[in-house]
Amino acid sequence: xxxKADSDLVRRQNRLLxxxxxxxxxxxxxxxxxxxxxxxxxxxxxxxxQLIADGILEEDTAPHVPSEGSHRRGRPTxxxxxxxxNANVVAVKVSIDGLELAxxxxxxxxxxxxxxxxxxxxxxxxxxxxxxxxxxxxLLAKARVPARRVARVGIAVQGVADxxxxxxxxxxxxxxxxxxxxxxxxxxxxxxxxxxxxxxxxAEGLIGSxxxxxxxxxxxxxxxxxxxxGLIINGQVYHGPTGAAAEFGHMNHxxxxxxxxxxxxxxxxxxxxxYSLLRWASGNAATQPPSFxxxxxxxxxxxxAAAHRGEAAAVSAYAKAGEALGFGLARIIAILTPxxxxxxxxxxxxxxxxxxHLNRALEAGVVDELRRNVAIEVVPIDTDxxxxxxxDRALRHVDREIFAHGPPLKRGRELENIA
Amino acid sequence: xxxKADSDLVRRQNRLLxxxxxxxxxxxxxxxxxxxxxxxxxxxxxxxxQLIADGILEEDTAPHVPSEGSHRRGRPTxxxxxxxxNANVVAVKVSIDGLELAxxxxxxxxxxxxxxxxxxxxxxxxxxxxxxxxxxxxLLAKARVPARRVARVGIAVQGVADxxxxxxxxxxxxxxxxxxxxxxxxxxxxxxxxxxxxxxxxAEGLIGSxxxxxxxxxxxxxxxxxxxxGLIINGQVYHGPTGAAAEFGHMNHxxxxxxxxxxxxxxxxxxxxxYSLLRWASGNAATQPPSFxxxxxxxxxxxxAAAHRGEAAAVSAYAKAGEALGFGLARIIAILTPxxxxxxxxxxxxxxxxxxHLNRALEAGVVDELRRNVAIEVVPIDTDxxxxxxxDRALRHVDREIFAHGPPLKRGRELENIA
Numbered sequence: 001x002x003x004k005a006d007s008d009l010v011r012r013q014n015r016l017l018x019x020x021x022x023x024x025x026x027x028x029x030x031x032x033x034x035x036x037x038x039x040x041x042x043x044x045x046x047x048x049x050q051l052i053a054d055g056i057l058e059e060d061t062a063p064h065v066p067s068e069g070s071h072r073r074g075r076p077t078x079x080x081x082x083x084x085x086n087a088n089v090v091a092v093k094v095s096i097d098g099l100e101l102a103x104x105x106x107x108x109x110x111x112x113x114x115x116x117x118x119x120x121x122x123x124x125x126x127x128x129x130x131x132x133x134x135x136x137x138x139l140l141a142k143a144r145v146p147a148r149r150v151a152r153v154g155i156a157v158q159g160v161a162d163x164x165x166x167x168x169x170x171x172x173x174x175x176x177x178x179x180x181x182x183x184x185x186x187x188x189x190x191x192x193x194x195x196x197x198x199x200x201x202x203a204e205g206l207i208g209s210x211x212x213x214x215x216x217x218x219x220x221x222x223x224x225x226x227x228x229x230g231l232i233i234n235g236q237v238y239h240g241p242t243g244a245a246a247e248f249g250h251m252n253h254x255x256x257x258x259x260x261x262x263x264x265x266x267x268x269x270x271x272x273x274x275y276s277l278l279r280w281a282s283g284n285a286a287t288q289p290p291s292f293x294x295x296x297x298x299x300x301x302x303x304x305a306a307a308h309r310g311e312a313a314a315v316s317a318y319a320k321a322g323e324a325l326g327f328g329l330a331r332i333i334a335i336l337t338p339x340x341x342x343x344x345x346x347x348x349x350x351x352x353x354x355x356x357h358l359n360r361a362l363e364a365g366v367v368d369e370l371r372r373n374v375a376i377e378v379v380p381i382d383t384d385x386x387x388x389x390x391x392d393r394a395l396r397h398v399d400r401e402i403f404a405h406g407p408p409l410k411r412g413r414e415l416e417n418i419a
Numbered sequence: 420x421x422x423k424a425d426s427d428l429v430r431r432q433n434r435l436l437x438x439x440x441x442x443x444x445x446x447x448x449x450x451x452x453x454x455x456x457x458x459x460x461x462x463x464x465x466x467x468x469q470l471i472a473d474g475i476l477e478e479d480t481a482p483h484v485p486s487e488g489s490h491r492r493g494r495p496t497x498x499x500x501x502x503x504x505n506a507n508v509v510a511v512k513v514s515i516d517g518l519e520l521a522x523x524x525x526x527x528x529x530x531x532x533x534x535x536x537x538x539x540x541x542x543x544x545x546x547x548x549x550x551x552x553x554x555x556x557x558l559l560a561k562a563r564v565p566a567r568r569v570a571r572v573g574i575a576v577q578g579v580a581d582x583x584x585x586x587x588x589x590x591x592x593x594x595x596x597x598x599x600x601x602x603x604x605x606x607x608x609x610x611x612x613x614x615x616x617x618x619x620x621x622a623e624g625l626i627g628s629x630x631x632x633x634x635x636x637x638x639x640x641x642x643x644x645x646x647x648x649g650l651i652i653n654g655q656v657y658h659g660p661t662g663a664a665a666e667f668g669h670m671n672h673x674x675x676x677x678x679x680x681x682x683x684x685x686x687x688x689x690x691x692x693x694y695s696l697l698r699w700a701s702g703n704a705a706t707q708p709p710s711f712x713x714x715x716x717x718x719x720x721x722x723x724a725a726a727h728r729g730e731a732a733a734v735s736a737y738a739k740a741g742e743a744l745g746f747g748l749a750r751i752i753a754i755l756t757p758x759x760x761x762x763x764x765x766x767x768x769x770x771x772x773x774x775x776h777l778n779r780a781l782e783a784g785v786v787d788e789l790r791r792n793v794a795i796e797v798v799p800i801d802t803d804x805x806x807x808x809x810x811d812r813a814l815r816h817v818d819r820e821i822f823a824h825g826p827p828l829k830r831g832r833e834l835e836n837i838a
Binding site for chain 2: 240
């Protein structure tokens with residue numbers, strides 16, 4: 001009996017290994033699967049046949065078109081990929097402005113989108129889960145996909161998410177704290193649901209798009225309406241014991257600094273976020289409360305232009321931001337010695353104004369010997385990265401929690417298994 | 420061929436699983452091995468027989484003495500444990516005062532010790548590796564154990580160690596930076612050698628002594644002559660890409676703070692370490708350079724007594740330390756949301772003086788929602804914890820890198836395999 005358990009474990013691990021290779025690299029022939037997983041041809045044949053029989057993967061026998069200059073004949077190669085109909089997932093991005101939703105197929109291709117401009121900040125917190133469920137229902141109706149065909153909902157939110165409790169613990173998008181979301185969505189739609197921090201989802205998206213480049217330890221900083229971080233440790237996003245990890249925006253920079261949206265003083269966000277830059281430029285950061293409103297891009301472009309023209313208040317706002325960012329990253333380096341720090345988001349548009357101060361602070365903030373192994377770079381990320389990362393993570397949960405064990409289950413049994 | 424590779428991989432994993440259970444829980448019967456590893460009785464029998472045949476484990480058939488009140492007959496139970504003769508390891512602890520060495524057997528029992536009071540600070544850096552090799556040779560001569568019977572040397576050092584390069588990158592124990600150690604020891608003695616940070620070795624020791632208690636994410640802070648941190652992420656010590664991780668002592672607290680031994684200003688250590696407390700109490704922390712001398716315990720006891728008597732300068736030194744420690748830990752919490760923070764080392768003797776300031780800073784430094792899931796505690800650690808953790812880690816390296824693959828190899832082949 002235990003021997004059976006051992007071989008079941010190996011079988012599940014190998015199924016997962018093969019699915020992970022496909023999630024990362026996309027459709028491939030069996031011979032490539034062997035290269036990516038290290039499994040034997042016999043194992044690849046047996047596992048892939050079973051996954052195809054289960055309806056999780058499918059074969060695509062379209063003739064292989066040889067690339068230009070290739071001398072190989074266009075012999076048809078059997079490519080294997082996920083069956084796009086094997087599972088649908090829904091991603092929801094929650095921000096101050098409202099909700100963005102996307103329905104994706106089993107390969108992660110987006111089938112339908114929906115945007116809701118419901119301002120969340122003053123919304124009734126007990127009604128928020130219901131709002132999300134209603135929006136998902138509307139998205140599915142538009143796409144003519146029944147809820148029972150959706151295997152997972154992933155929700156990305158600014159601020160502190162507790163994935164275990166399924167709550168938004170604290171977010172600048174809400175006045176109230178500890179808002180239940182997962183349980184409400186699960187009850188109303190019967191679909192397992194997970195809440196996560198939006199910057200962690202950017203990190204998931206980056207790993208999904210370039211696993212080799214993010215295989216070690218890296219910190220991904222999002223700068224814009226807020227400041228977030230996705231922390232990648234040994235190639236995996238670090239969520240922490242409750243899913244609340246890597247709140248770089250709410251890491252203290254200076255005791256008794258300006259008031260942050262979280263209620264504490266001197267957080268990195270209170271120097272670097274859009275509202276903080278405008279507050280510094282206004283000249284009364286010490287007394288002015290933080291703004292909870294969405295800030296139009298035009299305001300930030302005007303501030304950048306003023307700084308480029310040399311207006312002292314605007315220049316000094318970016319100097320403060322650079323210093324807070326530099327000392328903050330120096331502290332991260334001292335503790336985690338990441339190989340890569342990646343700066344992303346609309347806030348990086350002003351990097352030319354920020355960089356000299358950031359570099360000076362980094363140098364003052366941590367000893368050369370720790371700093372010299374880290375590469376700091378600005379990457380353009382597409383604004384859809386949070387949605388893509390959330391889809392990617394939801395599909396990986398489906399792979400791990402359902403498909404590794406067997407074929408897609410009927411909703412009832414599946415929920416039992418997950419609960 | 421690849422199928423063989425698959426089953427070899429499973430076999431190595433299972434050997435390692437069984438050895439890990441023994442390292443953690445000590446000698447046990449086969450039935451307990453099943454419980455700890457989840458392997459089937461058939462697998463346990465086959466793997467343990469092979470490990471016994473390889474001379475890595477041994478059976479102990481001494482009659483089992485039933486515990487008082489037990490109704491079970493004293494039927495002899497066959498306990499299995501590591502063969503103490505399967506491997507020896509040497510642990511070396513480097514500090515300002517000199518070297519401490521210990522030779523341990525394959526079960527981690529210490530067979531011999533040696534202490535050398537060679538001051539390291541002004542020592543010739545090119546001679547340091549040779550000094551360590553000579554001290555190990557003297558230890559082995561005393562214990563009458565030939566070098567070829569030693570499978571690993573582990574060296575724990577204050578400061579930044581680069582495990583990959585085998586160097587002490589920077590340490591308050593040395594004036595010079597980037598001191599080669601591993602390569603010199605390996606060349607002179609023919610024993611694989613690894614350098615690591617001493618606080619990381621305390622964390623290894625704590626995990627070894629209580630794996631359940633340190634199974635999640637925890638930060639272990641050492642306070643005393645310096646300030647160090649061992650970071651445990653998901654039950655494993657986090658060493659970072661180069662082995663230099665978790666330099667909490669050299670994480671910036673305040674820009675432009677007092678000068679630290681590392682050459683930067685305002686590091687946590689420049690507020691919390693013994694030399695810093697004395698410097699604050701002397702009243703001219705802003706201008707006085709840090710001390711690199713070993714500080715007698717009596718000086719620290721006198722400072723504590725002065726603070727308990729209410730002398731303002733001494734009281735204020737502990738207030739500064741508490742504030743730096745509190746904001747530093749608040750920053751760690753924001754990023755890593757550990758479940759446990761453990762304070763250890765001689766510096767914790769003054770916790771009554773430090774705690775009120777530490778708690779106030781923690782509360783000001785990070786939002787409640789992130790802080791409420793962490794337990795902060797002071798643990799007494801025995802002063803031998805660094806040596807024990809270094810032995811433990813060296814034995815686990817031997818398990819993973821040699822014994823998982825087969826029987827102990829002859830020195831020549833083994834070194835080839837490791838290189």
